[in-house]
Amino acid sequence: MRDKRKKFIDLAEARVNRAIKDIRLIGNLANKNSYEYSEDDARKIVRALQKEVDSAKARFLGDSGGKDTDFRLED
Known part of the structure; x- marks a missing residue:
């Protein structure tokens, strides 16, 4: 152990x-x-980072968390 x-x-x-x-x-x-970046770009970056922090937190609390996805500013 x-x-x-x-x-x-x-x-x-x-x-x-x-x-x-x-x-x-x-x-x-x-x-x-x-x-050079837009406010929308900044929001997308912060949202993606927060989503991953929230997912990690959920996993420590016993939830399965979300699926793994790669970050993209433009699709």
Whole structure:
């Protein structure tokens, strides 16, 4: 049982830190001096991120969560 706990801690720390870093990089896209985007683009990005956080939260609370889909600004 202790091995499962250690594996969980190791993976959780690595994955959460990687996710935080990537979210910060996504935040850098908000720089209007470097990028051009619409309010709709920004809403889509925030909505997609929130949806995945909500899905992860649901899985920790025992729900099955949603299906995996790739994010696209334009279809």
